[in-house]
Amino acid sequence: RCSCFEDKEGFLTQDFFNFEKHNKFKFFSGPFTNMIFDLIKKENKFNLKCLIGNFKLTLTGKDNLFFPV
Numbered sequence: 001r002c003s004c005f006e007d008k009e010g011f012l013t014q015d016f017f018n019f020e021k022h023n024k025f026k027f028f029s030g031p032f033t034n035m036i037f038d039l040i041k042k043e044n045k046f047n048l049k050c051l052i053g054n055f056k057l058t059l060t061g062k063d064n065l066f067f068p069v
Helices: none
Strands: 024-027 036-042 047-052 055-060 066-068
Antiparallel strands (some): 024 036, 024 066, 047 055
16 A cells, blocks of 8 residues: 555655545644644645634645644
């Protein structure tokens, strides 16, 4: 399972995590590092709608690194 989710350097991509089993995630990179957010909706492979406190965000692209809490 892991090898099909590796990037060219051999690291796991964000696609490895199964979003359907979790609804709370924590950022470990970027301006929201160490902040926990609730996943509202996964629009497609690269766009997520989330909630941090009272703020709604739409995350786009592959550069948002986070893990399930």
